[in-house]
């Protein structure tokens with residue numbers, strides 16, 4: 269049987285790392301890069317100097333600046349920042365049967381989750397979500413990791429995707445819960461900003477772990493309200509990614525929060541960034557969706573206050589002054 273041909277759309281840190289993981293067994297992988305000259309630089313130097321300078325890339329990665337070159341792919345991994353997914357999909361001329369969404373966020377202008385954005389553009393394709401605890405630089409270095417691969421097309425899609433995506437050190441776990449997988453990735457980015465603030469203010473490890481646990485309760489409430497399964501959020505794409513991202517300055521979201529906790533203004537912290545801190549874009553739309561669903565998300569509300577310019581100390585004091593309640597309370 270011939271191997272499915274794979275394309276990766278988006279040559280930021282994560283798209284580049286995914287291309288590298290998939291090319292690690294010598295398979296050829298197409299990689300679309302937006303920036304002028306980046307595709308040529310990747311092909312000639314086997315490096316992505318803009319987004320992942322630490323990695324040496326396989327020569328079987330073929331980068332291109334032309335989206336039209338992705339038309340021959342059987343499987344496309346979509347790895348743009350969440351706010352650009354709709355725009356890039358509109359420019360794709362042809363959609364393969366399998367689309368794998370790898371962005372972690374919610375479209376701010378419409379409140380749509382990524383699978384809704386993709387479905388609206390490509391209603392004939394089966395849509396899967398790949399998400400989990402995966403810092404790009406570690407994946408690109410070939411270190412082991414595991415992800416949730418939630419297949420909207422069910423087991424038959426999994427049977428197509430698993431052999432194309434699994435590698436010795438890159439282990440996908442099957443799920444059918446696309447909504448749960450997307451909620452995990454989108455919400456953990458917002459919570460990582462909050463944990464960074466705790467680090468920046470030097471509030472200690474107890475406070476950070478309280479925030480992770482209470483943040484997880486928010487993620488669960490929101491995910492279940494949208495129709496996701498609790499067991500998905502207990503897994504790699506939920507709790508697993510939350511713990512990773514809330515514990516390390518390798519996370520752009522955690523680092524953003526840390527800068528805010530150290531006293532930098534949101535405007536300064538977000539200025540002139542080539543790389544994306546998705547939580548800053550997701551936080552307002554997540555708050556609006558949660559309010560619409562009647563789901564309480566006090567940490568998400570607090571992150572919004574910070575991004576709107578309130579001082580980190582005031583926001584933390586407000587969180588700590590909330591009325592006491594039962595730990596397992598549903599709201």
Ligand SMILES: NC(=O)C1=CN([C@@H]2O[C@H](COP(=O)(O)OP(=O)(O)OC[C@H]3O[C@@H](n4cnc5c(N)ncnc54)[C@H](O)[C@@H]3O)[C@@H](O)[C@H]2O)C=CC1
Pocket residue numbers: 278279280281282283284301302303319347348349350352355356370371372373402403404405542543544546
């Ligand atoms: N970096 C990581 O470790 C991981 C990132 N992700 C997710 O992957 C997604 C992409 O993140 P990264 O690759 O880290 O991005 P990055 O921060 O490394 O790079 C920014 C990306 O935005 C793209 N971009 C900028 N303007 C654009 C436009 N107008 N249209 C389309 N694309 C545009 C750039 O071409 C580049 O690919 C995000 O949703 C992120 O949450 C998921 C897992 C791990």
Ligand SMILES: O=C(CO)COP(=O)(O)O
Pocket residue numbers: 372400401402403404457460509512513518519520521522544545546
């Ligand atoms: O999603 C990630 C790890 O799983 C990367 O986190 P950041 O986007 O915060 O860097």
